[in-house]
Amino acid sequence: MTILRIDVDRNRCTGIGICESYAPDRFEVDDDGTLIVRGEDVSAAERDEIEQAVNGCPAAALRLVEVPA
Numbered sequence: 001m002t003i004l005r006i007d008v009d010r011n012r013c014t015g016i017g018i019c020e021s022y023a024p025d026r027f028e029v030d031d032d033g034t035l036i037v038r039g040e041d042v043s044a045a046e047r048d049e050i051e052q053a054v055n056g057c058p059a060a061a062l063r064l065v066e067v068p069a
Ligand code: SF4
Pocket: 012, 013, 014, 015, 016, 017, 018, 019, 020, 027, 029, 035, 056, 057, 058, 059, 060, 061, 062
């Protein structure tokens, strides 16, 4: 069995915060432009929202990876 996990490429992230607009409970850009991710694991119920955030990132800094549960 696998679970989905959020992976952030901090070298690509520009801190604009599009991801935050799609999934504000999970992503937040602080005043310094640093992305804060609240938890990495993605439940089935959250998947659509998180996928929108991943696909909406203009810097391709986010991806979902499958990891062993
Ligand atoms: S949308 Fe992408 S580039 Fe912008 S803050 Fe989120 S992860 Fe970083």
